[in-house]
Amino acid sequence: MGKRTALYEMHCKLGARMVDFHGWDMPLHYGSQLEEHLLVRRHCGMFDVSHMTIIDVEGADAARYLRYLLANNVARLNFGQAQYSALLNEQGGVIDDLIVYCLHTTRYRLVTNSGTRERVVQWLHQHTGGFDLQLTERTELAIIAVQGPEATTIVQSVLNEAECQVIGGLSSFGCCEINDRLFARTGYTGENGLEVILPNALAGVLWQELGAVGIAPVGLAARDTLRLEAGMNLYGHEMDETVSPLIANMGWIIAWDNERDFIGRDALQAELQSGVASKLVGLALHRGGVLRRGQRVKFTNSEHCGEITSGTFSPTLGYSIALARVPRETTREAWVEVRGKWLSVLVGKPVFVRKGVTVFE
DSSP: OOBOOTTHHHHHHTTOEEEEETTEEEEEESSOHHHHHHHHHHSOEEEEOTTSEEEEEESTTHHHHHHHHBSSOGGGOOTTEEEEEEEEOTTSOEEEEEEEEEEETTEEEEEEOSTTHHHHHHHHHHTOTTOOOEEEEOTTEEEEEEESTTHHHHHHTTSOHHHHHHHHTOOTTBEEEETTEEEESOOSSSSOEEEEEEEHHHHHHHHHHHHHTTOEEOOHHHHHHHHHHTTOOOBTTTBOTTSOTTTTTOGGGOOOGGGOOOTTHHHHHHHHHHOOOEEEEEEEEOSSSOOOTTOEEEOTTOSSOEEEEEEEEETTTTEEEEEEEEESSOOSEEEEEETTEEEEEEEEOSOOEETTEEOOO
């Protein structure tokens, strides 16, 4: 038996198919992955993502510590803002990608992946020397994500007037604490929405309130196809400790400003100087099969093959899509080996759908 979130019993009552996910018993789907996916693109749905690791960093040196630990620069954040970032090792590889929330000038919250929990916690504690701060893993908290074009409006229907005013004023990557709940305009689907971090004891009440106003639950399977359509990386696929953010289409999160020293900086600068060897691209296969992780990709102008890191059938687009790591210089057309046959695919930017609109080019 794996670890269980505060909403486990509710998932079971809703008929969810439960699976092991990095040691957690989590809902894969509640009946139809396709319907759940399209629900989020067209309306909204709610996810239990309480398996994520939540760590608070608090103290006089919290900002200085995170400026050294993270690729992005928390000094750019104002109170009530969040930021996508990454923990890097000395070689520039990605230990984990994460969201950091600025809750106070001396208090930040990190939300990291469940599969990297032990490594991340160990790494954070390993580098606390010389900093006046405290690290606290918040295992007593749950996370409910409501995603989709109508998410914010419907969530507000279960909140009081004061909460609605605050939530309504949040911009993308904005966040605010109201009583025991943290509301943030963040997500992993490419849609508008909110993520709510709240005590485990209160999670079931909110889940039921959201269900009562018509928000249906969505499982991990649809979450994966949604994030892939949106071109969002998955740890262990597009990145890991052997892959730098420059290769994983994450170069935009590296803050080089003011000669800030951060772990991995020297390795990334050396990589830039020597030339980044590969890049992440999007692939589209309009007919003939389904693109899957591990399939080879070849180009007419290169002797070297690339490889698909994530692939699936896109419910929104109606054809197969993939992210692939390929040689730096590529053409717009390539071939992917699917079951022993080389099928022609279109190559473009590593993003396919954002806010329900096709953006692949």
